[in-house]
Amino acid sequence: MKVTTIRDVAKYANVSAATVSRVLNKKGYVSKEAEEAVVKAIEKLNFQPNAVARTLYSKSSRMIGLILPDITNPYFPELARAIEDVALSNGYTVVLCNTDDDEKKEKQYIEALKQKYVDGIILVTNQLDVTDLAPMAVPIIALDRILSEDIPAVVSENENGAIVATEHLIDCGCKFIAHLRGPIGLTSAEDRLRGFQSVVQQKGIANIVVNSDFNFEKSEEVTMQLLKKYPTIDGIFTSSDITAAGAMKAAHTLGRTIPDNLQIIGFDGIPLGKMLAPSLTTIEQPIYEMGALGARLLIQQFENKTLDTNLYKLPTKLVVRGTTKMRGEKA
Amino acid sequence: MKVTTIRDVAKYANVSAATVSRVLNKKGYVSKEAEEAVVKAIEKLNFQPNAVARTLYSKSSRMIGLILPDITNPYFPELARAIEDVALSNGYTVVLCNTDDDEKKEKQYIEALKQKYVDGIILVTNQLDVTDLAPMAVPIIALDRILSEDIPAVVSENENGAIVATEHLIDCGCKFIAHLRGPIGLTSAEDRLRGFQSVVQQKGIANIVVNSDFNFEKSEEVTMQLLKKYPTIDGIFTSSDITAAGAMKAAHTLGRTIPDNLQIIGFDGIPLGKMLAPSLTTIEQPIYEMGALGARLLIQQFENKTLDTNLYKLPTKLVVRGTTKMRGEKA
DNA sequence: CTGAAAGCGCTTACAG
DNA sequence: CTGAAAGCGCTTACAG
Structure with missing residues (x-):
């Protein structure tokens, strides 16, 4: 040896x-x-x-910490993959940290990563106190959720995507639209809600908002209640694709046919949407691009290049598939 | 600073x-x-x-390398999560490495990880030459796929699970069963095929085997062809849940109702199954337990405890849901 | 019980 | 162009 x-x-x-x-x-x-x-x-x-000896001297480990709630949430694997791809091609390696949105775990990981001389951290969180980050000395990029004005963030056009989604349902003939909103306090969920509300209010469309927490089971249950109580609901905009799957399941159970009797549009554009039957109409976020951009921005910071801005908003895209009535650019 | x-x-x-x-x-x-x-x-x-200084002296970084094909494949996030959980609670940190089953990337990562003094590696691969691993000096655990007799592996009872799946379809009345097999050369896929064949041969059930590579699109296409060519197929056993989703999609398109007109059983037990409508009957692997056990075994090796055996086979479980006709233990 | 010293394996001013 | 030395921040024999 x-x-x-x-x-x-x-x-x-x-x-x-x-x-x-x-x-x-x-x-x-x-x-x-x-x-x-x-x-x-x-x-x-x-x-x-020996990389470790080099690190000790240079104070650079060529490692990036990736801190996210739960890799098991289907939104994150693609993000992680993108980050890892960019990291690899630049000679960096990524450390995976699941936090379950637990602030204690987040802090613990940040400490551990600092001790390991990671060169930077990509962070998906919303509840972390920025004061803990300030004295970090190591560059940070926030992904998917905005942390503060000081920390560069890559997000997608949540509000605009929601507007497009809601207008699409209206264009498809919906008269009474429900929005299954995401977790309270999550910036992206709030933005989507705001987009939804602005459209229904402006167009005077009957609507209702309920919370579904980005969770399949909860969404199924909530939709069940909702459709029983308000049978005239003819359109649902969910704040995530997982939520949409739950709503579809409930509709299926209740014998509501999609899209004839009930139309649904999701948000995210994860692979799941294509696997559902009918396949899910959704607002697609450029998930891979978001991760890749985040990683690239982080690496730019290592090289002491200043960033153009602290907020990168990537465009979303309406992908019309089988759960709404209108024909779109994609099958 | x-x-x-x-x-x-x-x-x-x-x-x-x-x-x-x-x-x-x-x-x-x-x-x-x-x-x-x-x-x-x-x-x-x-x-x-300073963790790096400690590592330089102790030659232990308290890091584990996790090398797998693609975190984007829904089978892996749960595995990764389990590994990370066990790592965290033992003071280890995990480095995520996607290889796309590319031998070059695998070797590259192994070298990089060695240079970083990772304490051990958890490896999901089938094509890696064992000769490259022998002089590694760092403990390795193979997960999901058996690499060689010398390398401890954690897998599930693939053959037995396939037997149970096939028998279940027969119990549910299927007379002509198709098996959408996984990639050639992959031990787990081969084992599942073997289990299928042993049952249909023994019971004299009409059957056909086609390749679908664990891929949704390919499975959808293959199933389309299959059902057109052999309309009397009344049961499909797929080698993964993703494959099952593809088969269901094709059946839906062709107007075959599930489970009345066509029954389907998958393999894996990933969350996707519950989200499909009808929800998918499947053979559930204890994915989380497999990952956790793999991590625990690796850590045991760090402590120089010898393992009881080099092959840990965890039991699979039939979960009857909505794509087959029989009522089972789970809804 | 405690400190000075050497060493983990590399890198980079500093002289030459 | 090149080497001896000091140092990155810790740990552990070795003396005392």
Whole structure:
């Protein structure tokens, strides 16, 4: 289990460790001969520089911390994947941290990551006190949810997406629309609610708002109650695709046919939507792009490039599929 | 950005760095007075020991590498979550690595992880040459897919689960059963196929096997062809729940009602199954337990405990829901 | 019980 | 162009 070190290479190549280090980092002057000898020695001894030693000196671990509520929530895997792809192609590695939106876990992880000299953190949370982040010294990017004006954030056009969704239901003939809103206090959920309300109010459409917490079971139950109590509801805009799946399940149980008798539009654009029958009309967020952009912005900060702005709002897109009546750009 | 070090603490407490280190690690003798002084100093200076320096000396980073094909595949998030939970509660942190089953990426990651002194690796792959792993020095656990006899693996009872699935379809009255098999060469897919074949052959049931690669779109297409060509197929056993969703979609498009006209059973037990309408009858793997066990076994190896065996096979469970006709233990 | 010293494996001013 | 030295922040034999 003896690992070869830079000194072994130096000895083999008849130079000093400093010289080996210089060729390793392509930094500083090294003569052709020395370089060749070192390269040969590295190959011969199958030398791999020790990343930890480098980190100790450089204070950069080339690791990114990814802190999110729960990777099991189908919105996050794609985000994580995007981040990891960008990280990999830039020589970074990502540490996965699930918090269940528990502030204690969030803080614990941030401490642990700092101790490990992560170069930066990508954070999906809403309840973290910004004061804890300020003295962090390590760059942070907020994803999906805005934390504060000081922290760069990548989100999607939640309010506008909600407007488009609501107008789509109206265009499809809905007269009484329910909105299953997401968790209270979550900026993205609030924005979607605001978008919904602005349209129904402006157009004078009968409507009702209930909470479903982005949760399948809860959404199924809530929809059940809702449709029993207000049988004339003919359109539902849910704040997530998971929620939409719950609503569809309830409608199915109650024998309401979709989209003839009840139309539904979701929000997110996760793969689930395509797998439902009928497939789900939804407002698609550019999830992968959001993750990739977040990672790129973080890496830009490592390189001390200043960002253009602290708020990146990516456009959403209406994807019409089978749960609403109108034909759209996608099947 | 001046971080306080062990020497700052030592100076403040009027002791040596060695003494501080001893109280930090609760190791070696320290007088009551010294200990108190150090504890006070640590608090006062808000000292956090530098994990990287510790790692350099101890050669243990308290990190676990998790190498898997694609976190975007809904089977993996739950596995990853379980691993992270166990890691967290044992003071470990997990590095996420997506490989797309690309051998080059796998090797690249393994090298990178070694350089970072990860304590161990949890690996979901089938194509990796074991010879590359042998000289690793770091403990490995294979998950979901068996790699070799030398590497401890945690899998589920794939063959038995497939037997139960097939028998269930027969019990429900199916006379002509199709099996949408998973990728060729994947041990778990092969085992499921074997289980299917043993039952249909033994019971003399008409059957057909086609490949669907655990892929939704491919499954939908394949099922479409299949049902058109063999309209008398009345049962489908798919090798994954995603595949089942594809089959259901095709059936829906063709106007075949489930379960009256066509029965379907999946494999995996991912949350998707509950969201489909009708909800999917499936063979549930204990995904979370598999991940948790894998992580626990890995940590056991760090502590130099030898494992009881190199193959942990966890039981699967038939969960009867709405895509087959028989009433089961779950709704 | 405690401190000085050496070392984990690398990097980078500093002299030459 | 190159090497000796100091240092990144910790830990642990070794003396005392």
